[in-house]
Amino acid sequence: MATEQIANQNNEIANVKIEKPESEFKQMWYALTRNKAAVVGMVIIGFLIFLAVFGKFLMPYDPNYGDMSNNKLAPSAAHWFGTDEQGRDIFSRVIDGTRVSLSVGVAAVSFALVIGTLFGAIAGYKGGKIDTIIMRFMDIMMSIPDILLAITFMAALGRGIDKAVIAIGLVSIPEYARIVRGSIMSIKDSEYVQAAKVIGNKDGAIIFRHILPNVLSPIIVRATLGISSAVLNTAALGFLGLGVQPPYAEWGDMLGRARVFIFEAPYMLIFPGLAITITVLAFNLLGDGLRDAFDPKARH
Numbered sequence: 001m002a003t004e005q006i007a008n009q010n011n012e013i014a015n016v017k018i019e020k021p022e023s024e025f026k027q028m029w030y031a032l033t034r035n036k037a038a039v040v041g042m043v044i045i046g047f048l049i050f051l052a053v054f055g056k057f058l059m060p061y062d063p064n065y066g067d068m069s070n071n072k073l074a075p076s077a078a079h080w081f082g083t084d085e086q087g088r089d090i091f092s093r094v095i096d097g098t099r100v101s102l103s104v105g106v107a108a109v110s111f112a113l114v115i116g117t118l119f120g121a122i123a124g125y126k127g128g129k130i131d132t133i134i135m136r137f138m139d140i141m142m143s144i145p146d147i148l149l150a151i152t153f154m155a156a157l158g159r160g161i162d163k164a165v166i167a168i169g170l171v172s173i174p175e176y177a178r179i180v181r182g183s184i185m186s187i188k189d190s191e192y193v194q195a196a197k198v199i200g201n202k203d204g205a206i207i208f209r210h211i212l213p214n215v216l217s218p219i220i221v222r223a224t225l226g227i228s229s230a231v232l233n234t235a236a237l238g239f240l241g242l243g244v245q246p247p248y249a250e251w252g253d254m255l256g257r258a259r260v261f262i263f264e265a266p267y268m269l270i271f272p273g274l275a276i277t278i279t280v281l282a283f284n285l286l287g288d289g290l291r292d293a294f295d296p297k298a299r300h
Contacts, residue, residue, distance in 0.1 A: 031293040038289020044282035052099040061089035063096040064247040072265045081271045084254070085261065090268065093249035094275050100250045101279065104165055104243075105230035109223050111169030116176025117219065121207045123177065124184030135181065138174035146171045146229070147236050154242045164243045168233045172226055179222055183215035217294035221287055228283035235276050251276050 032038050051058070061079075066086035073083040081090035123134040141149065153167035187193065188211065196206045237243030238252025246253070251272040258268035 028293040032289050035289040035292060037285045038293075041282045041285030041287075041289065044278060045286060048098055048102060048279060048282070051095055052102045055095040055098060059089075059092040059095050061092045063088065063092040063249045072261065072268075074265075075267055082265065082267045084258065084268055085265075090254075090271055093254060094251070094271050096249040097251045097254065097272065097275065098279075100161070100244055100248055101231050101234055101276075104161060104168070104234045105227045107165045108168035108172065108230040108234075109226045111165065112172035112226065113176055113219070113223055115169070116173040117180050117212070119173070120177035120180030121184055121212065124181035125188055125207055125211070127185075131181070134177070138177050141171070142174045142178075146233060150233055150237060151240070151242060154237060159242055159245050161244045161248065164234060164237055167237070168230050171233070172230065175222060175226070176219065179218050180212075180215065183218055184211055187211060187214060221291045221294065224283055224290055225287035228280040228287070231276065231279050231283070 066084075066088045068087050070079075070083050071085055071087040073079055073087075075082045079089050079091065081094060084090055084093070119134050119138070123131040149171045150167045153170055154163060157163040157166060184207070193206060193210060196210050201210070234243055234250070235252030235255070238250045238254075239256040241253070241256060244250035244253055254272040255269055255276075258265070258272070261268050
């Protein structure tokens, strides 16, 4: 009897399915897709990327061609968003501005992310005088409002889309440097980092191979939110006439040129303003969703 019971127990154990724990990525993706606000943000961002890539095939008119005989026309079937003071189709210019604003925002954040991560990693890992010098310089930059600092850089660099990318990227560097520094300081004394030192890995290999992959979560969240800030700064520079220059269509520049017609033709401001608002909102919603998805406590 005892032998039969043992055999039956072994058979039951053999028939039990061992459930494999879900991967961390699957858990984060599940948490992200359960967040309705984040899903809305992703859908909007996907649509904006589609417009940026394929918008030239959807524009009914040349965004840079003006017809003064049709200037300041109200929205109609022929011109969905109306025309501006030079007779250019606003709908086509808003679509074309999507490409410009997103490209400047992504390029500026990429530039700031690389430089800020490098400085933050060096400061957090080395510590001491190097940390003090780097972070005090970052504190000085953060003490100046972003837009004022960006205007200063634009005054020194000159106008243009490439100068706007550099200026907006420079003012964003301190944020990424502080995030990376804090994350590295919290784990640089961990056992696996000490083990990497013992086996003879160089500092660069330890930072980029062992430490940075474990602090990607806050960096990704900040970069997503940073794109919305970059889009806003791009629009602000364009509004002041310092950013993207004609004939390129850019939402801030469109607002700046239309502000004198706010009572005569308010639609000239409404549609570029809505484009900026929707874009910033979408990246903020996605950034908040990513922050919750990366946090195990918030996930559960």
